[in-house]
Amino acid sequence: MKIMILGSGAREYSIALALKNIDQNLIFFFSPGNGATENLGTNINLEKPLELANYAKENEIDLCIVGSENFLAQGIVDIFKQHNLTIFGPSKAAAMLETSKSFMKNFLQKYQIKTAKFLNTNSLEKAKEFILTLTPPIVIKADGLCAGKGVIIAQTYEEAIDSASKMLSGESFGDAGKCIVIEEFLDGFELSIFAVCDGDDFILLPVAQDHKKLLDQDKGPNTGGMGAYAPSSLASEDLLEKIKKDIIIPTLSGMKKENSEFIGVLFIGIMVVDQEPYVLEFNVRFGDPECEVLMPLIENPLELILATTQKRLKNTKINIKKEYAVGVVCASENYPYKSSEKTEISIKSIPENTHISYAGVSLSNGKLMADGGRILVCVGVGKDIKEAQKKAYELCENIEFKGKQFRKDIAYQVIQ
Numbered sequence: 001m002k003i004m005i006l007g008s009g010a011r012e013y014s015i016a017l018a019l020k021n022i023d024q025n026l027i028f029f030f031s032p033g034n035g036a037t038e039n040l041g042t043n044i045n046l047e048k049p050l051e052l053a054n055y056a057k058e059n060e061i062d063l064c065i066v067g068s069e070n071f072l073a074q075g076i077v078d079i080f081k082q083h084n085l086t087i088f089g090p091s092k093a094a095a096m097l098e099t100s101k102s103f104m105k106n107f108l109q110k111y112q113i114k115t116a117k118f119l120n121t122n123s124l125e126k127a128k129e130f131i132l133t134l135t136p137p138i139v140i141k142a143d144g145l146c147a148g149k150g151v152i153i154a155q156t157y158e159e160a161i162d163s164a165s166k167m168l169s170g171e172s173f174g175d176a177g178k179c180i181v182i183e184e185f186l187d188g189f190e191l192s193i194f195a196v197c198d199g200d201d202f203i204l205l206p207v208a209q210d211h212k213k214l215l216d217q218d219k220g221p222n223t224g225g226m227g228a229y230a231p232s233s234l235a236s237e238d239l240l241e242k243i244k245k246d247i248i249i250p251t252l253s254g255m256k257k258e259n260s261e262f263i264g265v266l267f268i269g270i271m272v273v274d275q276e277p278y279v280l281e282f283n284v285r286f287g288d289p290e291c292e293v294l295m296p297l298i299e300n301p302l303e304l305i306l307a308t309t310q311k312r313l314k315n316t317k318i319n320i321k322k323e324y325a326v327g328v329v330c331a332s333e334n335y336p337y338k339s340s341e342k343t344e345i346s347i348k349s350i351p352e353n354t355h356i357s358y359a360g361v362s363l364s365n366g367k368l369m370a371d372g373g374r375i376l377v378c379v380g381v382g383k384d385i386k387e388a389q390k391k392a393y394e395l396c397e398n399i400e401f402k403g404k405q406f407r408k409d410i411a412y413q414v415i416q
Helices: 010-022 049-058 069-073 076-082 101-110 124-131 157-168 237-257 290-297 301-309 385-397
Strands: 002-007 027-032 041-043 063-066 118-121 138-142 151-154 180-184 189-198 202-204 213-215 219-222 227-230 263-273 276-283 324-331 354-358 361-364 367-370 374-382
Touching: 002 010, 002 049, 010 027, 010 290, 010 301, 010 354, 010 374, 049 076, 063 076, 063 301, 069 076, 101 118, 101 180, 101 237, 101 276, 118 124, 124 157, 124 180, 138 157, 151 157, 157 180, 189 237, 189 290, 189 301, 202 237, 227 290, 227 385, 237 263, 237 276, 263 301, 290 324, 290 374, 324 385, 354 385, 374 385
Parallel strands: 002 027, 002 063, 027 041
Antiparallel strands: 118 180, 138 151, 138 180, 189 202, 189 263, 213 219, 227 324, 263 276, 324 374, 354 374, 361 367
């Protein structure tokens, strides 16, 4: 079977690695891929959806899996389906749950799904008026895609107004910030919920928790994610039932009413306040780094993906291992502030029940080089969360590159 995976990060590497571990005979193509995906398959440097569809047709690709939200925003799923190609991911219209925060918030309001009080606007005057009705901290979001960085949590009215002004003028995030969402700040704990959906039915994957801040104890600036673990004991059965009944089912039903049937991964950022789940945001693909800890826990990931594309999730049994996974991101020296010099990666050994998922890496004269922001993810799997964490950090200590930085407390919320 030939599989094309779209994206270049550790998420895409993890998907391929999990599938390859199940079936060594699978043949992979990555676009664009990274310096390490070449060990799993073939990198093809095509960017345009139509070029990729033509390549898939010419090379008889059996399945395309979209990792990156940028491809979804371009409507690649619609184009592949027009060419009668099998692809895993939502249509361009359904992907608006992620690609437009204002669409998402209006959708939540329309279908009475709990979320923070908000205002969508492109007017600085209206923004100021609404900001002054809230109590700091205040959340300011760019409407469009910003690679997970378009959110400011302002501690004062002045900071909130300044952030809104910089977004609306295009100074902060260019066109992505020309419309903004202002929200009340919800105080609770966050969870990452992943529902794999075929339009009608869904399968809930283990609950994960991401660590967005750069430094231990959730200090420092926001990043694309410094690590994750799954499953999280913070999600009780009662809470999961509420999430299914009050969020996932109304979302799938609402999207059908909007003529935008949702097929693919619905990734819900949840804030739990007094045991009530509120939607912070929707994403429409696997999270990164959450994907890296979910993939090792799914026994039959290929069957999950194929059942989704064939709309037969209702009659499909997906087996989840009774294990835990922790992923620790090793980032470059200057991340997330600026780029760092390219530097060689050396690996002493890979301990049992661990593996590396590669992200910002390239090849130079046959050597693997750290060449990005988030370089790789060290994943450990164990019978409990402490063992998984110990394994992940054991692997971290076996990897060297100049300026390597990583958090020392991933999964601290459930280990304290």
